[in-house]
Structure formats: structure tokens, C-alpha cells
Amino acid sequence: MLSVADELAIAISKRKPPFDGTCQICGKQKATDWLPTYMRYLERRVMTGDAVKVTPRGVSVGYAPANEYWRHVDIPCLFCKLCGEEFRQDWRRAKRAAIASKLLNGAFLLPLALVAIVLIALLPFVAISLAIFIVYAIYRQATRNRTDQFLAAHLRTLGGVDKLFDEDEYVIGHMGFCEIEQGLPEGAVSVSEAISANRPLENSTSHQSTVLFTKLNELDLFVDSYLEKKRPQWISAMLEFLAKQDDIPREAIAGLTGFLSEVKRENPDQNTEWNSKIICGCPALRNLYATARELTTAAILDLKPSNETNDLLWSAFRGSGNVDYIGKIIDTMHWIENATTREQLEAAVSAKWSLAAHARTFPLVHFYVIMTTQDCEKSIKKHLDDILTKDMECIVKESQRLLIEH
Secondary structure (H helix, E strand, O other): OHHHHHHHHHHHHHHOOOOHHHHHOOOOOOOOOEEEEEEEEEEEEEEOOOOOOEEEOEEOOOOOOOEEEEEEEEEEEEOOOHHHHHHHHHHHHHHHHHHHHHHHHHHOOHHHHHHHHHHHHHHHOOOHHHHHHHHHHHHHHOOOOOOHHHHHHHHOOOOOHHHHOOOOOOOEEOOEEEEOOOOOOOEEEHHHHHHHHHHOOOOOOOOOOEEEEEOOHHHHHHHHHOOOOOHHHHHHHHHHHHHOOOOOOOHHHHHHHHHHHHHHHOHHHHHHHHHOOOOOHHHHHHHHHHHHOOOOOHHHHHOOOOHHHHHHHHHHHHOOOOOHHHHHHHHHOOOHHHOOOOHHHHHHHHHHHHHHHHHOOOOHHHHHHHHHHOOOHHHHHHHHHEEEEEOHHHHHHHHHHEEEEO
């Protein structure tokens, strides 16, 4: 028997209503905007210990250790142009109202704090108990109602999705609004069309064809092709596209930071124009852009090994072609045999399979790996030989085995 999430995934893949391309609000117009939304809910929790423990001093009750298994479900929210604009406006008003409500709900903590101050001087033992209660109340106030209630209300109207809200614990998130089959201005083409046709496009200040980013996956396409043909004149269009997003996916932040740090360093004359593009961007975009502006080559090479560092190094390499970043990735494989923490092992394993993947895509990476095998420590040479001789599937399976056995 299929679960609710499985039935929903099938309905979405087969484009059944309300995921058939029609606006989910008016139900009449063709959808032009979509909001990639996701929901994670706790599928099951397996207790691995007891909450009640007997000690020489008596019986203690705490939280029992448990393994949690969460299910991720992607849900497309579809809108026509008019309904999409109204949805955005109502959403912004709802967010402002939610902030005001939280401030009012937290106002009761102020008199409690004043009482605690008085009791500290007069009755210290009572004050300690009250202080514990206040800290707990603040914690509950800060963590309650984290789900976006306005977005949740829309999702509840979608057939099949409403059943997911029967779960006890869930989290809702989104990737920002995108346009479906966006019409381009005259004389402009999308990034995917430009790269696939290898067209010599100029920037928007020229009278020739201009390039525009229309989809999130075009960012990866642009970054992956940048080293082969550097097009700094497209960065303005890239930043304009990112500034329109409500948020930047967490998994994309390190890569964008590394790429922009190298491109900015090689094109200092463009900094004024590029800086102006992110003024209205979301906090995540402004923060990663500020980090990219301050990063130097030495600072990147000095970063602590991690999966995020690997992503940043590879994107920085794509932005400049600096092989020192490949060397840093190779050095990270030292931790495959010498890791003392789970984070070090994950970074080292990630370094190995990402090297294998890039060596098959970038001739420069393949050549650098060959040259490095002649002068490196024995443990790293073994992994470089694997990269040069084993197929990708074998390397991935070995990486998974290492992580399971750790």
C-alpha cells in the first residue's frame, strides 16, 4: 500500500490536478510562476535507550536516545501572473503580522524578569527556580510556530498535500519564486540557449544580443562552463537573477561564494556595477557576496576541511583555473586513513569522489592528478591511482562503505 507521500509524488510526476500547470488559486489561467516548496516530516522514531535511569542516588528521568527518520517531499506551488503577485503581497503582510504577534506574545516575559531581579536580592533560592522557568519560557517562545503559517495554509488547499499535515512533526520550506517559460525581451536569449549554441553574446550595455538567467539550473550550467570560456559580462545578469530570489539554497552558498570570489578578483573594474545588483537581494545573497568580496586565495587554501570547503574550492577553481585549489582537495584525502572526526572523514571521502568526477570532466584536473601522483605521500598516491584507474561507480561505492564502517 502506497504512503501519502508516495501517492503525492506520483500525482506530481503525472501532472495531475492541482499540479497540471493551471494556477492553483484561480484554477483558470495557465501558471506562469511557481514556488518550489518542500515538506519534511518525521516518518518514524526508533528508541535506542530508556528515558528512566536508576542510579545510586535514585531514579532519574530524561530524554531517551532515539534515531529519527525524516521524509522529504517536493511540492510545486503554481500561480498565474496576477494570483502570484497577490500571493506575494499577502505573504509579506502575513510575515509582518507574525513578527508583531510574536513580540506581543513575548511581552509577558518582561514583568517576570523584573520580579526575578527583586527576588534575587530577597529570596535567592526562589529566584533560581523562577529564572529556570523564564529561560524555558523564552526558549518555547523562540522555537514555537516556526512553520510559515501562510504558506502552510496554501498547501492545505492542495489535494493530497493536506493529508501530510496529519503528521505530528514537520518542517516546511521553499526555494523562492521562479518563472515558468519566461518570455524574454527582444534580442535576448537564455543562458542555456546561449551556451548550447556557443553564441558570442555581449553584456547588456551593448547593442548586440544579451543573455538572461531564467532558471535556477542555469547557474550550474554557467559556472560549469566558465573555465572553458570566461564570460564575466554575464555576472551582472546572474546577480540580478539571484537578487529576485526569496532565498538562496543552503547547499548552493559555498559554491557561489567560491566562484564569485575568484571572478571578482579577476575583474576589479566591474565591482561597482556588480555591487549595485545585490542591494535588493535577500540576506543570504548579501552575506555570501560580502564573504566572497573579502576572501583571498590564501584564506581559501587555509579553510578547515569540510564538505562545504570542497564545494567552495571546486567553484573557485571553475572561476579562475587556479590548480592550487585542486592541490588542497588532494591534500584533504589524507584524512581518509587519519580522520579523528566524522566531519574529517566525510570531507576526505567527498574530496576523492569529487576529484574522480572532475578528472573526467576537466582535462586540467586529470593532468594535475597524473603529475601529483609522482610526488605525494603513499596514502594519497593510493587514492590518486584509484581515481585514474577505477570507474566512478566503484569509487562511489567504496566511499559509501567507508562512511558506513566509520
